[in-house]
Amino acid sequence: MARKAAKAATIVVRREEIVQGGHHGGAWKVAYADFVTAMMAFFLLMWLINATTEKQRRGIADYFSPQNAMGETASGSGKPFGGTTPFSEGSLVSDRGAAEIIPGINQPLARANYTNTSQQAAPRMTEHGGAGEQPTYAPGTGTSGMAAAGGAAGVGAAPAKAAPAHGAVAPRSVPPAVAPAAPPPAAPPPAEEAARFAEAARAMRAAVLRDKALAGLADQLKIDETPAGLRIQIVDQDKQPMFASGSAALDPRAAALLLKIAPILNGLSEGIAITGHTDAAPYRGTGKTNWELSSERAEATLRLLMGAGLAEARVRRVSGVAASQPLLPKNPMAAVNRRITIVVLRAAQPD
Numbered sequence: 631m632a633r634k635a636a637k638a639a640t641i642v643v644r645r646e647e648i649v650q651g652g653h654h655g656g657a658w659k660v661a662y663a664d665f666v667t668a669m670m671a672f673f674l675l676m677w678l679i680n681a682t683t684e685k686q687r688r689g690i691a692d693y694f695s696p697q698n699a700m701g702e703t704a705s706g707s708g709k710p711f712g713g714t715t716p717f718s719e720g721s722l723v724s725d726r727g728a729a730e731i732i733p734g735i736n737q738p739l740a741r742a743n744y745t746n747t748s749q750q751a752a753p754r755m756t757e758h759g760g761a762g763e764q765p766t767y768a769p770g771t772g773t774s775g776m777a778a779a780g781g782a783a784g785v786g787a788a789p790a791k792a793a794p795a796h797g798a799v800a801p802r803s804v805p806p807a808v809a810p811a812a813p814p815p816a817a818p819p820p821a822e823e824a825a826r827f828a829e830a831a832r833a834m835r836a837a838v839l840r841d842k843a844l845a846g847l848a849d850q851l852k853i854d855e856t857p858a859g860l861r862i863q864i865v866d867q868d869k870q871p872m873f874a875s876g877s878a879a880l881d882p883r884a885a886a887l888l889l890k891i892a893p894i895l896n897g898l899s900e901g902i903a904i905t906g907h908t909d910a911a912p913y914r915g916t917g918k919t920n921w922e923l924s925s926e927r928a929e930a931t932l933r934l935l936m937g938a939g940l941a942e943a944r945v946r947r948v949s950g951v952a953a954s955q956p957l958l959p960k961n962p963m964a965a966v967n968r969r970i971t972i973v974v975l976r977a978a979q980p981d
């Protein structure tokens with residue numbers, strides 16, 4: 631009996647083999663990403679529509695599909711929000727206005743900006759206050775051309791008008807007619823100018839020779855004509871310098887010589903250039919060069935001539951060239967290289 635019972639208690643163990651399914655791929659991820667992107671774009675569009683005004687939305691629509699035939703470019707005329715960005719201060723409201731073509735009086739078509747084009751412009755007025763042509767406004771002044779003209783003449787100047795009330799349309803700005811520039815004064819004929827220069831040179835030499843105190847300096851006064859104009863040079867001689875050594879202080883006799891020819895210079899009308907020269911000897915002072923010394927001597931000459939009546943408006947340039955333009959290039963240490971040159975510039979000669 632026990633053996634039969636053992637046979638009846640047989641235990642059967644079942645083992646199931648689990649087989650995993652195949653790989654399904656990642657296509658669903660791409661589809662999900664497209665869906666999320668579309669939703670982001672949708673919510674961004676909804677926010678943009680809610681955050682902008684009707685005028686701004688119209689500007690955005692015009693940017694992508696311009697309807698203005700007079701636009702500056704093929705598309706995007708004016709740029710959305712008047713050219714501002716989300717990082718600009720203030721609200722993104724376009725203040726560029728609209729382009730409008732206004733015919734002027736004998737003027738080409740002009741472009742003007744308006745802040746409110748839905749209302750009619752103010753009635754045009756004539757210069758006498760009646761209905762007619764619209765007043766012109768000078769750019770940047772805020773005043774009309776008629777008022778400016780009246781103020782300049784001092785007679786009949788119209789009182790300044792108050793600024794327009796809120797919502798009112800500012801008067802249209804029509805460019806005023808530009809008067810042609812007056813032609814520059816004609817230069818005198820070369821023959822006439824040459825004759826005046828020759829007469830001035832003769833008068834200077836005669837004035838120095840007549841003065842007994844200055845007759846000994848006649849050789850230091852050299853006058854000639856150059857392509858630039860009438861050149862007057864006052865040169866040094868051995869033991870007869872125009873300036874103290876290494877200084878811009880005029881010697882009394884040199885100052886007297888300049889004062890003698892100053893009235894004749896004042897009788898001419900052409901511009902004047904003054905140049906200071908030195909010899910090639912290095913400047914013995916400290917902290918200065920011959921360039922500075924020659925410039926200071928030219929300036930001292932200018933001050934003396936202006937004190938004698940020379941008009942400042944005639945002065946074209948005052949310069950010092952040190953020893954770069956010697957009168958005797960083969961002898962750069964010669965005394966005559968130290969000089970002051972005064973050139974009465976020809977009218978046709980550029981300054």
